[in-house]
Amino acid sequence: MATTIKDIARKAGVSISTVSLVLNRKGYVADETRDKILSIMEEMNYKPLHSARKLATQKTGNIGYILWEGHFSEVEMFYSQVFLGMEYAARRDDYYILLTTVNDHFDPKEDLPRFLKYKDVDGVALAGRVPLELVKYLDDNNIPFVLIDYEIPGQNYNSVKIDNYNGAFRAVECFVRQGRKKIAFVGGTFFHPSIKERYRGYIDVLSKYNLISRKNPEIYSFCEESETSRAIGEKGIKSLLSSYPDIDAVFCCNDTTALGVISGIQSLKKRIPEDIAVIGFDDIPPSEFSSPKLSTLQVPKLDIGKEAYKLLYERICHPNIMPQTRIIPVELVIRESSKCLK
Amino acid sequence: MATTIKDIARKAGVSISTVSLVLNRKGYVADETRDKILSIMEEMNYKPLHSARKLATQKTGNIGYILWEGHFSEVEMFYSQVFLGMEYAARRDDYYILLTTVNDHFDPKEDLPRFLKYKDVDGVALAGRVPLELVKYLDDNNIPFVLIDYEIPGQNYNSVKIDNYNGAFRAVECFVRQGRKKIAFVGGTFFHPSIKERYRGYIDVLSKYNLISRKNPEIYSFCEESETSRAIGEKGIKSLLSSYPDIDAVFCCNDTTALGVISGIQSLKKRIPEDIAVIGFDDIPPSEFSSPKLSTLQVPKLDIGKEAYKLLYERICHPNIMPQTRIIPVELVIRESSKCLK
DNA sequence: CTGAAAGCGCTTACAG
DNA sequence: CTGAAAGCGCTTACAG
Numbered sequence: 001m002a003t004t005i006k007d008i009a010r011k012a013g014v015s016i017s018t019v020s021l022v023l024n025r026k027g028y029v030a031d032e033t034r035d036k037i038l039s040i041m042e043e044m045n046y047k048p049l050h051s052a053r054k055l056a057t058q059k060t061g062n063i064g065y066i067l068w069e070g071h072f073s074e075v076e077m078f079y080s081q082v083f084l085g086m087e088y089a090a091r092r093d094d095y096y097i098l099l100t101t102v103n104d105h106f107d108p109k110e111d112l113p114r115f116l117k118y119k120d121v122d123g124v125a126l127a128g129r130v131p132l133e134l135v136k137y138l139d140d141n142n143i144p145f146v147l148i149d150y151e152i153p154g155q156n157y158n159s160v161k162i163d164n165y166n167g168a169f170r171a172v173e174c175f176v177r178q179g180r181k182k183i184a185f186v187g188g189t190f191f192h193p194s195i196k197e198r199y200r201g202y203i204d205v206l207s208k209y210n211l212i213s214r215k216n217p218e219i220y221s222f223c224e225e226s227e228t229s230r231a232i233g234e235k236g237i238k239s240l241l242s243s244y245p246d247i248d249a250v251f252c253c254n255d256t257t258a259l260g261v262i263s264g265i266q267s268l269k270k271r272i273p274e275d276i277a278v279i280g281f282d283d284i285p286p287s288e289f290s291s292p293k294l295s296t297l298q299v300p301k302l303d304i305g306k307e308a309y310k311l312l313y314e315r316i317c318h319p320n321i322m323p324q325t326r327i328i329p330v331e332l333v334i335r336e337s338s339k340c341l342k
Numbered sequence: 343m344a345t346t347i348k349d350i351a352r353k354a355g356v357s358i359s360t361v362s363l364v365l366n367r368k369g370y371v372a373d374e375t376r377d378k379i380l381s382i383m384e385e386m387n388y389k390p391l392h393s394a395r396k397l398a399t400q401k402t403g404n405i406g407y408i409l410w411e412g413h414f415s416e417v418e419m420f421y422s423q424v425f426l427g428m429e430y431a432a433r434r435d436d437y438y439i440l441l442t443t444v445n446d447h448f449d450p451k452e453d454l455p456r457f458l459k460y461k462d463v464d465g466v467a468l469a470g471r472v473p474l475e476l477v478k479y480l481d482d483n484n485i486p487f488v489l490i491d492y493e494i495p496g497q498n499y500n501s502v503k504i505d506n507y508n509g510a511f512r513a514v515e516c517f518v519r520q521g522r523k524k525i526a527f528v529g530g531t532f533f534h535p536s537i538k539e540r541y542r543g544y545i546d547v548l549s550k551y552n553l554i555s556r557k558n559p560e561i562y563s564f565c566e567e568s569e570t571s572r573a574i575g576e577k578g579i580k581s582l583l584s585s586y587p588d589i590d591a592v593f594c595c596n597d598t599t600a601l602g603v604i605s606g607i608q609s610l611k612k613r614i615p616e617d618i619a620v621i622g623f624d625d626i627p628p629s630e631f632s633s634p635k636l637s638t639l640q641v642p643k644l645d646i647g648k649e650a651y652k653l654l655y656e657r658i659c660h661p662n663i664m665p666q667t668r669i670i671p672v673e674l675v676i677r678e679s680s681k682c683l684k
Numbered sequence: 685c686t687g688a689a690a691g692c693g694c695t696t697a698c699a700g
Numbered sequence: 701c702t703g704a705a706a707g708c709g710c711t712t713a714c715a716g
Binding site: 356357358359360363369370371372375394396397398399400 | 685686687688689691692693694
């Protein structure tokens with residue numbers, strides 16, 4: 001048998017109430033008493049039993065982390081890193097993070113994650129694109145939640161976002177400063193708000209520098225209505241180059257796509273960055289090892305998880321505070337694929 | 343307030359004991375009573391509170407899943423998929439899986455995962471290479487555990503392994519059948535038993551077909567003492583080809599390495615599979631999209647997780663059963679990188 | 685086959 | 701500042 005609060009109380013010659021008070025840093029306890037109890041706890045290696053605590057406080061001590069299955073199964077380490085960031089942050093408050101996935105076809109009656117069905121979480125983080133019905137369910141049932149890298153138009157929810165617009169803006173502006181004129185965009189479905197925002201940043205730079213205008217309305221962009229992949233990147237750039245062989249820079253909606261773009265450019269025997277410069281978005285691990293190494297916008301994944309946790313935690317503690325949005329800045333990392341030409 | 347066992351009992355006109363009995367499918371309850379209770383539960387959407395249940399049964403209802411941080415942060419989706427497999431299997435018994443990472447430098451006093459420190463799990467799955475001290479800790483403390491894709495020499499623990507040897511054997515034999523003679527191996531550290539086994543399979547095929555022998559002892563293998571990566575694959579094949587330009591096939595310790603090998607071969611302007619055939623191991627998602635598409639040994643990741651769960655569960659229920667090892671078969675998937683030549 | 689009662693290990697007003 | 705007591709929602713011998 002593990003040692004319990006009773007054992008501590010007995011050994012310290014106090015009641016279990018007092019032990020509980022010092023355990024929870026609540027109420028007034030004489031310094032002397034507190035120190036004694038603390039040292040006995042230490043000595044006996046006492047750890048309160050979570051299930052007992054949860055039963056008494058009517059809290060679950062868990063947070064759910066829900067990810068669309070497609071995201072989890074693909075090359076995306078992105079949301080796994082965000083998960084880790086949450087898990088690190090949650091240690092502070094002894095929260096456990098329960099990870100599960102949901103499908104596209106989501107019916108709240110059938111597909112509700114177990115931890116929601118059994119009310120085993122105090123709140124939920126939704127990572128990336130998730131079914132609307134799920135969000136609605138959480139909202140209707142007053143379950144605190146936070147959206148990560150996703151937003152629902154017209155709704156004001158707790159959310160943590162990447163600074164997609166400014167990141168894209170900076171990347172494309174960097175091309176312009178290098179004197180590049182024909183800057184293409186390769187991406188996936190705009191169904192994901194992040195991609196849309198990145199595209200918006202791209203367009204705004206072109207406008208700012210008159211690279212598109214009324215007399216020059218051509219936009220070199222390829223967007224496939226599907227999840228991003230290397231394959232799409234390769235296909236996209238090949239398609240663009242066949243129509244516009246003088247493209248000299250490509251901004252990609254993310255690194256996965258960019259790695260495909262690099263392959264595509266190389267298979268056409270063009271040089272990177274001499275002929276065409278490439279910048280991605282996300283900074284996934286392979287980007288550092290690609291050849292040439294991929295320039296990209298570094299997204300601090302662990303920080304995103306951490307912020308998401310903090311937001312969610314606040315909401316759990318104060319259910320009535322206003323929903324907040326936190327924008328996480330990104331950093332432009334210039335590597336070989338967009339090096340400045342001499 | 344959610345509905346409790348009391349509410350059900352009152353409405354059914356029975357005691358909470360009886361409700362509990364039907365909840366747990368225990369003891370004898372009159373069919374009529376049972377049906378009535380069941381339908382009332384359904385009607386009131388009753389779900390037992392896990393923390394209360396856990397407190398009463400002295401079980402935690404959780405299983406820990408521990409992963410070396412390096413594995414989680416790298417390109418490896420492998421162990422995430424295994425995790426998913428466990429999570430699916432665990433639904434059957436209402437177990438939650440708690441995922442966390444550990445570092446290389448592991449001190450049981452400092453770095454013990456929270457769920458172990460607080461005794462919040464009934465058992466633990468160890469995925470891939472984990473610190474020996476951790477395994478020792480679990481063993482010493484009689485905490486049920488299962489090793490996934492890892493083994494500890496000289497120890498007989500519950501474990502789920504990939505059929506590395508036979509997979510490798512089949513892949514290399516496939517090269518031989520195509521008439522290839524100079525078959526190379528590119529890999530990472532043998533510190534990981536799986537890689538060692540794959541190498542063993544490779545060598546045994548060479549011996550079987552007299553591709554190595556006393557008068558022909560040359561082995562074309564490159565193994566870097568580090569974690570595998572695309573970079574290592576690229577470096578490895580370039581190094582091998584500079585010494586042995588007539589290599590006509592490469593078996594790689596895993597797909598990540600193989601993708602690097604492909605880049606390396608392509609940068610040297612050799613054709614795949616005409617000049618050199620390539621086979622990897624694991625079947626990670628990018629392998630299907632590489633150009634050429636990578637032949638590989640498909641490892642059923644979800645099944646591994648499922649088996650690991652089952653093994654662990656049995657062990658939790660029957661602490662004294664003998665440790666078992668389950669070998670999960672793999673399937674050779676021939677894609678473009680090792681297509682047969684006409 | 686069913687119910688009353690004790691117990692799991694904690695928290696939390698409340699009284700002093 | 702501290703303790704006695706009730707309570708959180710369940711399970712489990714035990715008695716009948």
